[in-house]
Amino acid sequence: MSEGLLDETQVIPPAELEEVDLYHAHSFWTKYVFSQDAKIIAIQYSGTAITIGLVGLVLSWLMRLQLGFPDTFSFIDADTYYQHVTMHGMIMVIYLLTALFLGGFGNYLIPLMVGARDMVFPYMNMLSYWVYLLAVLILTASFFVPGGPTGAGWTLYPPQAILEGTPGVEWGIILMLVSLVVFIIGFTMGGLNYVVTVLQSRSRGMTLMRMPLTVWGIFTATILALLAFPALFVAGVMMLLDRLIGTSFFMPEIIQGGELLSTTNGSPLLFQHLFWFFGHPEVYIVALPAFGVVSDIISVHARKNIFGYRMMVWAIVAIGGLSFVVWAHHMYVSGMNPYFGFFFATTTLIIAVPTALKMYNWVLTLWKGNIQLTIPMLFCVAFILTFLNGGITGLFLGNVAVDIPLSDTLFVVAHFHMVMGIAPVLVIFAAVYHWFPKMSGRMLNEGWGQFHFWITFIGSYLIYFPMHYLGFVGVPRRYFEIGETSFIPPSATTLNEFITIVVLIVGVAQIVFIINIIASIWTGKPAGDNPWNATTLEWQTATTPPGHGNFGDELPVTYRWAYAYSVPGVEDDFVPQNLAPGDVKRSDGGQ
């Protein structure tokens, strides 16, 4: 069976179609600005996502300053605090993580890894980025309008999101909803591209079961996104109508300020169902690409094949499918019919099985490997630990009876930051250190990388591990200040101060990372074509960085799976996917 994965004898059929000529840019503008090259678009997506992500990072500092040292900073009041919370959450989840994994890594890696010259619809791909940029600009504009951005929490629950008493009800919420709608339009253009490219444009011999797991992760996540985002889209449009023309999709009869509003018979719970029908798959839209990337990076740097490739593929697909039937585990205390709890707790805990299997297989890939502790590998190890931690606390919150006491406390905040904040971000770091040499032709600085890694890893753990325990005490989330509360001991305040200080230290380390990237573009050590001795096609390009069209005159032909590391009887400890069987140097003399 294991031989089947490395089956080099499989006949690679001749190309059925002639190569289509690529669009060739002629001016600076069409080459680097309104570019249709997926690699340029990827860098545009990444640059924009990281820029807005830095705004999200600064917002988290402001938030932590208030929580650690209440009554200290005159520029933070309840209004601005809730605005920071809201914008931080939305920016990080949608505009940073989703955009960076799919628009950034998806664009860069899919064509290169499947052996395609570009995405199948380059023009639409370009449009996708510009629409995304528009969404980011609309979002950013909300900081500058009267009333400021919305402070409704990133979940934007109505009725509160569109009523007095919530900051940003004048303009902020409108811009937020419009921005989301625009984002989804832009994402759909890109998303269709990623899916069709994977299905349609793989190089000869690149069967689905020979694709690197990175591609499997991004591919599956994109399908999830194409199915999940429409729920957010309609929820956003309906709330806009409620806010702008007075419909009552989500608005029941309400008395506010002694006045009976004109709304009637709408359902606040309907919004929550729509939001989480999107919101839960969203977790996996971020996580699945991260799973894929981690699998590939671990395999390369442990010089060992990913353990259980086929199980890993099916686990990605199973997790993707199951992620659509667990959404209401975010709503155990929402007031929905409590009998739903039985169903959603069961489905949620079932998802733990394929997820745990992936965890085991990553660790089993390290087992009997020949592990190079490079920066990307260190970040992957940190990912495994933080994702394990966040996955385990997910078992608390997914299990309905266990969730009830913990829901809406800092335990939840600690859980989701560990599992879909820290863990995916660590993967992004791993991926940047791993693929930057291909994107720029230069290595990132190792010493700064070590500094960045240790501060980020240990700092994140110190921030979020103890935070769970504040949740056990019962400290609620989204509190501007705890004030006088009899059950919260003074030691909780000390812990909050500690967390805030660590947050600021970790924050500074991220600036070092950004400087490392910018400086290394010019001063980094030259990387060569394949600095990690990796097997996948993106490392086999004729030039580094790869030129327009990715590969040279001939598209690569794929002869084997992506994980031919340390194959017995072969001289090198890796065999590129496109190396013809006859060219493999054998150390055992024979074939």
Add this chain to the structure above:
Amino acid sequence: MLIAIVLVIIAIGSVVFHIWSPWWFTPLASNWGSLDNAIVITFWITGVVYVALILFMAYCLYKYRYKKERRADYEPENSKLEWTLSILTALGVVGLLTPGLIAWADFVTVPKNAIEVEVLGKQWDWSYRLPGKDGKLGKSSVALINDDNPFGIDPKDPNGKDDVLIESDDLHLQLDQPVKMLLRSQDVLHDFYVPQFRAKMDLVPGMITFFWMTPTRAGTFDVLCAELCGVGHHAMRGTVIVDAKGAYDKWLSGQETFAALYPNTAKVKQAAKDAPASAPVRQASQDKPILTASESTQSLRVQ
């Protein structure tokens, strides 16, 4: 090498922190010990997996660290091992789910002897309504809420006349008496949250939600709002006082009914005995016309 040591320190440190940290659940004050037990079981099962996996990973990173002359093992897959691990995980999941769902079955089954207590939330305070001698709460509607009817009780429903209204932030509950907490909001989402009771639930405008519990420890407990409800969210506080029967009855006898507090609204011909005990923080304005339910439903309706 360093990373392996750090992983071991994290694994051991986390366990030490868990045992020695001063932060843990507040002492239980309700019947929901089963929720605490489910959490403790979850801790044991997942905690063992957590520590074991980290230590195994640390071992691998140390033992199989890069050596130029060594080659990694080549084993693409091992179905037997993968299936064994999957089945063990599935068993672990069953171990987590079983106590959870058993507790949940209890949670969704309200005992017959539970008395109803209504919590009404608004930005940003709490008020409460108890059934009168008839043991039944009168029908109510948000559309009927005004200065002279702060709970929106339907005057046509005779069950509502003797409802006890508590327009202050202090609710008393009787020790060992199961209560079904009926939750209403007149504006946005709120969540009635007393950490010592463990149970909590959102208040959702437009519907009545509930949970049940039995207070098992006398004392005074903070009520917090646990669902973001605007800029005053963190300040939406109240107090629950759990009394033994005698003290509870004494407190209850001092509370006023709907008919007594708002005779004109309740259309009971008797003079008001007292002015309302304490005015709500945000009084409805006096000059608003009173809308009836039928009038309000004539406004824009979608769906």
